[in-house]
Amino acid sequence: MKKKIDFTAPQIDRIIEMAWEDRTPFEAISIQFGLKEQEVITLMRREMKPSSFKMWRARVQGRGTKHQKKRPDSTQTFRCTRQKGISNNKISKR
Numbered sequence: 001m002k003k004k005i006d007f008t009a010p011q012i013d014r015i016i017e018m019a020w021e022d023r024t025p026f027e028a029i030s031i032q033f034g035l036k037e038q039e040v041i042t043l044m045r046r047e048m049k050p051s052s053f054k055m056w057r058a059r060v061q062g063r064g065t066k067h068q069k070k071r072p073d074s075t076q077t078f079r080c081t082r083q084k085g086i087s088n089n090k091i092s093k094r
Contacts, residue, residue, distance in 0.1 A: 011033065012043070012047060015029060015033055015040065015043060017038055017045060019055065019056070019060070022063070022065075026040060041057075044056060044057075
């Protein structure tokens with residue numbers, strides 16, 4: 001039985017944005033939102049147009065920067081400049 005995770009529209013938008021970012025590893029999404037890589041892929045498939053999903057999968061597949069273990073310097077933090085308003089899985093008003 002699959003677990004059902006409910007996210008708000010802003011949270012889904014942020015997950016998609018993080019998944020598209022080259023330097024944001026899946027581990028960061030997992031820490032912040034509790035989604036494993038396969039769950040992110042499922043969410044992306046569900047929320048995006050088929051052509052956009054195919055483009056994203058081709059871009060992400062095999063990319064070293066999307067996996068923390070494949071990075072040459074694994075001491076980097078997950079935070080980016082656009083992430084200031086996000087704390088503990090809650091998105092503050094901007």
